[in-house]
Amino acid sequence: MAMKALIMNAQGKTDEAFGLAKEALTVDMKSHICWHVYGLLYRSIKNFEEAIKAYKFALKLDPDNNQIQRDLAILQIQMRDYQGHIQSRFTMLQARPKFRQVWTALAVAHHLAGDPAEAERVLTTYEETLKATPSRQDFENSEAVMYKNTLIAEQGDYSRALEHLETAVKHNLDRLGYLEGRAEYLAKLERNEEAATAYRTLIERNPEHPEYYEGLIDAAKRLPLDFLEGNGFADAARAYLTFMLDKGIPSTFANLKHLYSDSSKKDTLLKLVSEYTEAAAKDEAKSEEKKDESKGETAGLYYLAQHYNYHLSRDLTKALEYIDRAIERIPDSVDFHMTKARIYKHTGDLVKAAEVMDKARSLDTKDRYINTKAAKYQLRNDENEKALKTMGMFTRADTPGGPISDLLDMQCMWFLTEDGEAFARRGETAMALKRFHQIFNIFEVWHDDQFDFHSFYLRKGQVRAYVDMIRWEDRVYEHPFYTRAALDAVEVYLKMHDKPSANGINGGDGADGDGDSERKKAARKARKEQQRLEREIAEQAAKRDPNKAKPAAGDTKKVDEDPHGLKLAATTEPLKEATKFLAPSCKKYLLALQCLNSAIALDQSNPKVHERIVEFRHVVKPELATLPAKVAEVIKSSYPAIEEAADLAKVNGEFLAGNKGSPAHILSGVRTQKVLGSADKAACEKQLLDLVKMDATTPDIAEEALETLKAWKSGEATAFKKAAAAKWPQVSRFA
Structure with missing residues (x-):
């Protein structure tokens, strides 16, 4: 009966499965199999607390059952019951003390519970039981040694960690891990010359990794422009600016804007660039030789436009003046038009900002970045349909449901967030809630995805990656995208609660306090769009070649039964729905x-x-x-x-x-x-x-x-x- 319940649950008959499992328990309350299955059913519906209770009952009836013990340990770490997890892993160690995996699992349990010293002791105890030195090609041993090294470092003992690295770890399989660890420990020990050499070795190995450059800068006492003052700063900045502007490098301002927090350096940079631009203009006027327009005076104008657009030195009238002069020299510059759009955004003219950014997009239709920026500006101007069409230029054309379906598959959260906020400003509550719930679901998937890795990391020996993942999962709901979407959704639900809609479809106010007519119009539009989408999917299915192999049952994409959020907006308990978003971060x-x-x-x-x-x-x-x-x-x-x-x-x-x-x-x-x-x-x-x-x-x-x-x-x-x-x-x- 219990096994039949499992099969029924796999078929999606969850209620019938629970009924049969309960019936099985009434027949034999002392069956560990029945209790184990009962726990599995609760696990399948993510009720982990009840699943843990069922597993513990099963273990009382069969204390030596390794499978139940393993399932319990996995649920305990999923629920972050660290002490219970430690006890389960210790029990499993006592049952099978000859296997490295059970020792590693116990070490990880202590580590996640905040005791790296005890975790290191567990690994050392296992090493002492080995009669022969493992082969250098033993991947599992190599990973365990590297993991032990990170435990030593986490205790703050970088000297011992470096010594362990140079002895036990030096010839292991993870050569990159050794080099990165060595550079980090030398920097922590303030052995800066050796650390700089170590980071240069890493840069030679991978010149595209920005963290290596950051480490080298820290070891080399930072860049000269950061610590020089007065005349010394002016001389170094003049040389740097001349080199960069002569070459017309667009990122010059971006490289220097962090210095603007120092008002004297900000003023010095403005003076130097102004002098350079004036001198370059005179030189170009005298010279008959045709020069690259992106260099010299044009580069100086572009810097000045960015300078006056920056919040610490803002003068938007001057910023527009300089960027217009730069565009006059190079009318098809994408960078110049993007900066002009940003200036209009800062003036508050979102209509003009969106127009200019779209103009920048049209200058390079193969650039995904500028395409994305144009869509973002259109959303800020509440042009949802236009923004989706813009994004559709870089999504798969054959995706059922259109560009938004592809963006959902790619978990493109910036678009979902901006789209939802634009719908909320327009008073289209249903679609706004739909977008915010889609973001909520993405984070829920990320949170649930960790489940399978609780056992996977032991089979594959990926201990350090697993610990990093657990720590990332612990903070996943602190991500700015989740916080932003949660606050947006709560605001919409609060408006619905304060002023319920008569039709129950769009419960919030319109963008400017519009009445029910606007909300009903939006609801009708959503229903028509939903019907159009259903017809499109049906037509595509009818046109499909009958001779082509049909997708496997597991590959069938789940149909969204509420693509326009009408059911979400029709809720009669908006406050209850709002608490779902707040639960991960409420009252911390x-x-x-x-x-x-x-x-x-x-x-x-x-x-x-x-x-x-x-x-x-x-x-x-x-x-x-x-x-x-x-x-x-x-x-x-x-x-x-x-x-x-x-x-x-x-x-x-x-x-x-x-x-x-x-x-x-x-x-x-x-x-x-x-x-x-x-x-x-x-x-x-x-x-x-x-x-x-x-x-x-x-x-x-x-x-x-x-x-x-x-x-x-x-x-x-x-x-x-x-x-x-x-x-x-x-x-x-x-x-």
């Missing part, structure tokens, strides 16, 4: 505190940092009593920004009083008032409306204030937008 107070303290160390005066400082204390204070004692203790001892007993409204009031002339600080202070409830809604709205009148207010700050008013469901949003459009007519978002 210590991680939040760690990030916040890092932000404070960078710039405590930043208005966004102030918002987070007050909000963190406001949210965490009532939670302290319910948190684990150690967590509460760490929060109390590691959060010096605001005292626990401080009056947060008073702290925020002082912040506003001290920054009356800064629109960014006022915006953050007012939003904090709203969070604390220390001012009424009307007073907060008036303070935001007054931001438009301030000379220091930028379009970016105004746009952020407008979004804040919309989020508050403020009736003043329309008035604010009208005033902003009058002040900044070029900004597309206010049009």
